[in-house]
Amino acid sequence: MNPNDSKNPEGGPPVAEYASKSQEVVLRSHEYDGIQEYDQLMPNWWLAIFFGSILFFVGYWVFYYNFGLFESDQEAIGKQIQVIEKAKAAALEEMLGKLNDDALVGTWATDPAAVAAGKQTFLGNCIACHGENLSARIDAGGGQFVPLPGLPLNDGEWKYGAKPMDIFRLINNGTPADSAGHNGAKMAAWGQILPPMQIAQLTAYLIHENPKDFAKGE
Numbered sequence: 001m002n003p004n005d006s007k008n009p010e011g012g013p014p015v016a017e018y019a020s021k022s023q024e025v026v027l028r029s030h031e032y033d034g035i036q037e038y039d040q041l042m043p044n045w046w047l048a049i050f051f052g053s054i055l056f057f058v059g060y061w062v063f064y065y066n067f068g069l070f071e072s073d074q075e076a077i078g079k080q081i082q083v084i085e086k087a088k089a090a091a092l093e094e095m096l097g098k099l100n101d102d103a104l105v106g107t108w109a110t111d112p113a114a115v116a117a118g119k120q121t122f123l124g125n126c127i128a129c130h131g132e133n134l135s136a137r138i139d140a141g142g143g144q145f146v147p148l149p150g151l152p153l154n155d156g157e158w159k160y161g162a163k164p165m166d167i168f169r170l171i172n173n174g175t176p177a178d179s180a181g182h183n184g185a186k187m188a189a190w191g192q193i194l195p196p197m198q199i200a201q202l203t204a205y206l207i208h209e210n211p212k213d214f215a216k217g218e
Contacts, residue, residue: 095196118205
């Protein structure tokens with residue numbers, strides 16, 4: 001026992017500042033608000049793990065930040081984004097190879113499955129700006145209609161091109177950069193979010209809902 005240790009008058013562990021040997025349990029002499037604490041040396045295996053972890057951290061930090069031996073999370077994410085962008089570009093190129101004005105009108109817009117899928121895409125992504133009925137407004141009741149941010153898609157006017165492929169490209173690329181948009185609001189480039197197949201189906205749905213605007217052969 002340490003010379004500074006003293007016996008616990010209540011018969012518990014000896015009172016001391018710190019434990020001085022393995023397996024020894026002491027009651028520390030300080031007291032705060034009637035609370036005391038025990039002290040005991042940690043086992044060697046625990047200390048080895050603890051100090052080993054510290055050494056590993058220091059070594060890893062040095063090699064990671066100073067020698068560039070490990071790929072950073074930012075670099076790994078950047079590479080994954082590049083892979084995704086290449087895959088999206090390849091999918092778009094493949095889809096564009098299958099599409100033209102006649103195909104969109106005569107094949108896609110006459111395919112019930114494609115039109116139904118396009119409608120679901122529209123309802124899930126587009127009604128906030130263009131309205132569920134394509135009118136770009138919502139019925140507020142009492143004969144009052146509230147305009148929405150987007151352009152109407154059922155009035156026969158196509159601001160950025162009236163050809164089927166114009167519609168496809170507009171959805172894919174968003175409002176042209178040189179345009180101020182509609183009342184200052186620009187449409188996002190949905191090609192960054194939706195795959196080309198869904199954009200083609202969405203275009204087919206709009207063509208289907210506007211048969212006079214996209215009559216075959218006109």
